[in-house]
Amino acid sequence: MSALTKLMISPHIHSGKSTSGIMGDVLIALLPATIAGTVIFGWRALLVIAVCIICSVGFEAIFNLIVKKEQTVGDLSAAVTGLLLALNLPVDVPLWQCAVGSLFAIIVVKCLFGGIGANLVNPAITARVFMLVAFGSMAVPSFPVDSVSSATPLSAEEMPGLLDLFLGRHGGAIGETCVAALLIGGIYLLVRRVISWQIPVVFLGTVFLFSLFMEGFDAVSALSLLMSGGVFIGAIFMATDYTTSPYTPWGKVIFGLGAGLLTCLIRYFGTYPEGVSFAILFMNILNPYICKWTKRKVFTAGGDKE
Amino acid sequence: MGSYLLGIHTPHRKGTKDSPVERLSDVKTVMIPMSMHIGKPATPVVKVGDMVKIGTKIGEADGKVSSDIYASISGKVTKLTDYLLATGKTTTAVIIEADGENAVDEAVAPPVISDRDSFIEAVKKSGIVGLGGAGFPTHVKLDVPTEKIEYLIVNGAECEPYVTSDSVNMLTRADDMAAALKALNKYLGVKKVIIGVEKGNKKVVSAMQSLASSLTELEVKVSVLPDKYPQGGEKVMVYHTTGRKIAANKLPIDVGCIVLNSTTVAQIGSFLKTGMPLTEKLVTVDGAAVTKPQNVIAPIGTPVNVLFDFCGGLKEDPAKIIYGGPMMGITVPNADVPVLKNTNAVLALSEKEAKLPKTTACIRCGACVNTCPFSLAPVNIAEAYSKEDTDELKALSVQSCMECGCCSFVCPANRPLVQINKLSKKLLADNAAKEGSK
Numbered sequence: 001m002s003a004l005t006k007l008m009i010s011p012h013i014h015s016g017k018s019t020s021g022i023m024g025d026v027l028i029a030l031l032p033a034t035i036a037g038t039v040i041f042g043w044r045a046l047l048v049i050a051v052c053i054i055c056s057v058g059f060e061a062i063f064n065l066i067v068k069k070e071q072t073v074g075d076l077s078a079a080v081t082g083l084l085l086a087l088n089l090p091v092d093v094p095l096w097q098c099a100v101g102s103l104f105a106i107i108v109v110k111c112l113f114g115g116i117g118a119n120l121v122n123p124a125i126t127a128r129v130f131m132l133v134a135f136g137s138m139a140v141p142s143f144p145v146d147s148v149s150s151a152t153p154l155s156a157e158e159m160p161g162l163l164d165l166f167l168g169r170h171g172g173a174i175g176e177t178c179v180a181a182l183l184i185g186g187i188y189l190l191v192r193r194v195i196s197w198q199i200p201v202v203f204l205g206t207v208f209l210f211s212l213f214m215e216g217f218d219a220v221s222a223l224s225l226l227m228s229g230g231v232f233i234g235a236i237f238m239a240t241d242y243t244t245s246p247y248t249p250w251g252k253v254i255f256g257l258g259a260g261l262l263t264c265l266i267r268y269f270g271t272y273p274e275g276v277s278f279a280i281l282f283m284n285i286l287n288p289y290i291c292k293w294t295k296r297k298v299f300t301a302g303g304d305k306e
Numbered sequence: 307m308g309s310y311l312l313g314i315h316t317p318h319r320k321g322t323k324d325s326p327v328e329r330l331s332d333v334k335t336v337m338i339p340m341s342m343h344i345g346k347p348a349t350p351v352v353k354v355g356d357m358v359k360i361g362t363k364i365g366e367a368d369g370k371v372s373s374d375i376y377a378s379i380s381g382k383v384t385k386l387t388d389y390l391l392a393t394g395k396t397t398t399a400v401i402i403e404a405d406g407e408n409a410v411d412e413a414v415a416p417p418v419i420s421d422r423d424s425f426i427e428a429v430k431k432s433g434i435v436g437l438g439g440a441g442f443p444t445h446v447k448l449d450v451p452t453e454k455i456e457y458l459i460v461n462g463a464e465c466e467p468y469v470t471s472d473s474v475n476m477l478t479r480a481d482d483m484a485a486a487l488k489a490l491n492k493y494l495g496v497k498k499v500i501i502g503v504e505k506g507n508k509k510v511v512s513a514m515q516s517l518a519s520s521l522t523e524l525e526v527k528v529s530v531l532p533d534k535y536p537q538g539g540e541k542v543m544v545y546h547t548t549g550r551k552i553a554a555n556k557l558p559i560d561v562g563c564i565v566l567n568s569t570t571v572a573q574i575g576s577f578l579k580t581g582m583p584l585t586e587k588l589v590t591v592d593g594a595a596v597t598k599p600q601n602v603i604a605p606i607g608t609p610v611n612v613l614f615d616f617c618g619g620l621k622e623d624p625a626k627i628i629y630g631g632p633m634m635g636i637t638v639p640n641a642d643v644p645v646l647k648n649t650n651a652v653l654a655l656s657e658k659e660a661k662l663p664k665t666t667a668c669i670r671c672g673a674c675v676n677t678c679p680f681s682l683a684p685v686n687i688a689e690a691y692s693k694e695d696t697d698e699l700k701a702l703s704v705q706s707c708m709e710c711g712c713c714s715f716v717c718p719a720n721r722p723l724v725q726i727n728k729l730s731k732k733l734l735a736d737n738a739a740k741e742g743s744k
Contacts, residue, residue, distance in 0.1 A: 004639055005627050009725045011313075011315070011711035012632040012655065013467065014662050017718040019669055047361065117669040117719075179511065247672020296681040300541065300554040300706040 002106040019116070022242075023076035025194045030083055030103030031187035031238065036178035041091035045174045049086040051095050055102035063111045077116050081105050084124035084237060087175020089131070089295050090275075094160035097135055099125045108287065122244045125234075129277050162220065165227040176233040186236040195240040196251035199259075208258025214268055231263065234276040244284040251294035259283045311542055311679040312675045313534040314712045318506075318631065319467045322590050327474055327598040328486075330616050334404050336607030338364065341397040342647040343435040344442045345371035350398055356383045360605075361411035361583055364400050364621030367378055367430065373443045374433045378585040378605035381405040385727050392629070392636045400643075402607070416581040420532065425493035426673040432577040433584040435649070438472070438538065438567030439630055441648035444574070447564060452495045456562030459488075459547050460513060460571050463537035466631025469477055469557040469651040474601050475569045475588055476503075476510045480517045483568065499526040500547045501568070504532040531556075535633060536710040540565050542679055553704045569650070587645055591593045595624040596655035602647050610652050611641035624654035633711045664720040674713035682704050684713040684723035691730045692695045696737055704730045 003246050038045045060078040064071050071183045072078075085105055089098065105127035160170040168178025175182075189195045205228065212222035239245060246255050260280045266275025283290075319514045343346035348365030358364060358377035365375030381404040389399035430445035431546035438461060460483070464472045476483070490496040499521075511530060529547040531537045541552045544567055550561040558565050573584055586662075587606055592599040597618030604613060610627065614620050614706035628635040630650055645652070671730035674684040683702060704727055713723035 005624055005637065005641075006660065007637045007639055009722075009728065010628075010632070010634050010636070010709075011715050011724065012626060012628060012635065012637070012660060012662075013715065015314070015716050016663070017673070017716060018663055018720075019666055019718050022669075022671070022718055033640065072667070077669075082501050113669060117667045242669050242671040247670060249676075255328055295683065296675070298554075298682060298703040298706060299545075299551065299680040300703065302551075302553040 001213045004039050007049070008107045009042070014251065019075045019077070022194055023080050025189065025192050026080050026237070027076065027083065029139075029188045029192075029194070030080075030175070031063065032181035032184045033087055033175040033233065034083070034177060035197065036088060036181035037091075037174035040177060042080050042170050045091050047090055047095070048091060048093060048098055048174060049083060051098040052086035052089075052102050053079050053082035053112055055099045056085070056106050058260055059103055059106040060111060063107055067111075069115070072115060075116060078110075079107060079223055083109070084175075084233075087129050087233060088124065088173045090129045090172075093131075097126075097131060100134075101131045117243050119243055120287075121281055122238055122241045125238050125277050125280050125284070129281055159221075159224050162212040162223055162227070165224060170228070172228070173230065173233075176230045179227045179232050182232040186232075187242075189236070196234075198249060199245060199256040200235045200254050202256030203239055203260045203263075204231065206257050207231050207235075209264055210261065210264040216262070229267075229274045230276040234259070234263075234280055238276075239280050239283070244287055246287055246290045246294060248291060248296060251290045254290050254294065255287070310532050310534070310688055312507055312677050312681075312712075313532075313542075313679050313710075314677050314715055315533075316465070316489070316535045316715070319592070320470050320473075321466070322592050322599050322601050323473060326599045327478070327588065327603060328616070330602050330604040330608060330613070332376050332404065332406065333379055333605050334607050335384075335609070336404075336605055336609035337387075337389070337399045337401050337609065337644045338375060339391065339399040339619050339646065340365045340375060340376070341391055341395070342441060342606075343373040344440060345369075345373070345446075347397045348372055348375045351725050352377075352383045354383055354385060354402060356403075357381070358383060359407075359409045359411040360506060360585055361414040362645050363413075364402075367443075369444050371443055373433060373435050374583070376433055376585050377402055377411075377581045378607050379404045380407045380409040391524055392638070397452055397642060400724055410582075414581050414583070416579060417577070419489070419493065419578070420653065425489060428578070429574060431583065432534065432574065434570060434573050434577065435584075435647050436567055437464055437569040437573060437587075437647050437648055437650065439634070439650060441646075443568065444570055447566070448490075448494060451558050454562060455494060455496055455564055456498065457548055458490060458499045459543060459558070459563055459565045460487075460499060460501040461538055461540070461543050461565050462501050462510060462568040463543060464509075464535045465504065465535040466633050466635070466677045468526050468653055469590050469631045470502060470590060471588045471590045471601055471650045472568050473507055473510050476574050477513050479569075479572035479576070480513055480696050482572040482579070484517055484521060484575065485578055486573075486575035487521060487526065488523065488534055489574070497524055497565075499524060499528050501526065501701045502529045502531050502537065502543050502547045504533050504537055505530045534581070535712065536617070536679060539679065539710060541708065549575070552741075554573065554703060560709050583680045584647055586729050587647065587649060589645055589649055590651035591653075592623065592651065593628075593653035594659045595620050595738070597655035606647055607644045609641070610638070610645065613645065613655060614641060620654055625656045625657045625659070626653075628653040628655065633715070634709065650689075663720045665721055668719055668721055671718060673716040673718065677712045677716050679710065680708065681714065682707055682727075684727060687730055688721065688723060688726045691726050691733070694733065696734055699730050699734055705734060707731065 058079045105123035109123040211225040215221035262279035263275045359380040362377040383487040434444045453474040640680040705725040711724045
């Protein structure tokens with residue numbers, strides 16, 4: 001008799017796509033914003049990024065060791081969380097706060113809920129909101145801090161010009177100011193089919209149209225508001241997080257619309273000058289319901305009832 | 307017509323497409339199981355010591371949904387043995403040792419057909435079952451009220467990677483297909499035929515187009531399908547060629563269609579011409595472990611290792627041997643298993659080819675949801691299955707799953723999604739059986 005071979009249920013081939021590949025693509029897509037942030041805000045930006053990434057990856061590794069879970073840092077998702085958190089912080093944030101923020105993102109938001117794929121809300125966004133509440137102004141790029149990271153345009157008296165906004169030559173968090181770099185990353189993710197267009201386009205479109213209306217149809221003002229604050233980094237990189245955003249096409253549209261509306265409502269009527277993080281966090285919580293409401297109709301529907 | 311259903315781009319790996327077809331002669335021994343079709347196994351009508359010729363009936367259909375089985379070589383029945391099927395059931399297999407005569411049974415003669423009933427009876431006698439892989443007895447499929455048949459759809463989609471046997475049959479047996487279509491027109495009143503072929507399969511598209519224009523007595527259209535997997539699924543095929551949706555628990559005939567695989571059609575044609583029942587099969591022999599992959603015509607019952615030897619032997623110990631393509635094919639335990647009626651390919655995958663990534667946690671990316679041709683939600687089905695929530699499984703229509711495997715193929719965490727769908731269907735079937743016996 002010939003040698004025995006493996007018995008297995010089909011399929012016997014795989015696309016080759018992997019979680020680490022996807023996360024690697026997100027890291028690549030964030031590279032332009034990382035470089036732009038370093039050029040605009042100086043070498044300390046790299047220090048903040050390094051601390052956040054090392055802490056995020058380290059905390060996840062330690063957590064897995066303690067609870068004796070299989071090591072998951074190889075999937076690169078902790079590195080993505082660390083990088084995203086850093087890019088959402090002002091350049092002069094104390095490094096110990098970076099460590100605490102990473103701890104919150106990785107341990108509280110991600111690992112305690114079951115690790116990758118099981119968290120209800122986006123770790124980086126939630127950590128940013130946590131730092132805003134816990135450390136007050138220090139973590140909030142939207143308030144005047146010092147000469148290096150001055151106020152974001154949303155709270156400044158004078159708006160920078162559109163070109164400066166596009167290139168990121170103004171105050172704000174390390175990775176959020178350079179719209180050009182974020183767009184390059186977004187296009188990369190679209191081309192690589194890591195994300196789909198619905199969430200970013202609807203999110204950005206909603207913010208633009210709402211601002212246009214509120215600014216009395218002044219397109220320049222509306223564009224300025226769209227390009228300031230964290231709308232681009234939020235719409236492209238944070239709101240598109242797989243685990244905490246809908247996977248149905250219409251769900252993505254609703255998610256983008258809701259996040260855009262909430263961002264504007266907070267900006268115009270809330271007490272905080274910036275609302276992107278809160279808006280995404282709120283939509284994260286609605287995500288399971290949005291998925292449920294927007295289920296695709298099964299092709300074979302309408303058959304005999306059993 | 308609506309848009310095309312979702313699906314995936316698989317690698318093609320159809321290297322055997324243009325290689326010459328060779329016939330495997332002087333096979334020493336064949337092992338022919340009595341169950342190579344959906345339905346009841348055939349009853350063996352030979353005993354040890356009987357001499358048989360090519361085309362001698364060795365298995366008699368047991369009831370309507372069953373199929374006759376014929377000897378594929380001439381020689382002596384040496385053994386009736388138990389044979390373990392891929393389904394886990396055991397059936398009888400007839401082992402024939404060749405006498406080297408290659409004699410054809412005297413009873414083999416073109417069938418005499420006068421009307422619909424004698425045509426269906428002839429198809430039954432031919433031993434033909436769905437040759438695309440499912441193996442559903444063809445005479446049962448055709449035995450429907452003729453006024454219900456609006457379209458005959460010839461399934462020429464060969465979306466599984468590696469497999470090229472249907473394409474080769476369409477290129478080389480167009481005249482057999484024409485004979486079958488004429489007979490289907492004459493006796494079953496089929497007026498409209500649609501032949502579905504993938505766009506990228508250009509040679510076959512043009513071969514089928516010339517077949518279509520050569521048939522004047524009936525309307526034949528070639529429908530060019532997208533180069534995506536799975537086009538060959540019956541419900542996908544009917545939707546893409548006619549725009550008609552087949553609901554769960556319904557059959558193509560419920561929307562006026564009969565779907566026949568292209569090789570099945572060719573086989574009907576050659577039977578009508580010669581009377582030779584289904585005794586041999588064109589099989590794609592491929593996979594990185596095979597030295598010289600090619601298409602081979604082999605007697606049914608030929609051990610797979612004889613096919614491999616014919617193709618230059620195996621370069622390395624295969625990690626997996628598969629009946630059919632890699633997306634839906636069935637692994638077999640070793641190379642002693644025989645070529646069956648519905649075997650269209652035998653693959654010997656190398657260790658490297660068969661390597662699958664490690665399964666990791668679901669990241670809820672939705673790739674499974676956004677590739678399922680039937681818009682099912684494998685991610686939610688897996689959750690419901692883990693809780694054994696049968697109500698939720700029903701609500702998620704898991705019974706509709708055609709098990710194409712797109713979800714598992716695209717999953718970046720390589721989660722066993724289609725596998726869980728199959729288990730879920732089994733769970734619901736077992737539960738229904740329990741309810742029934744109460």
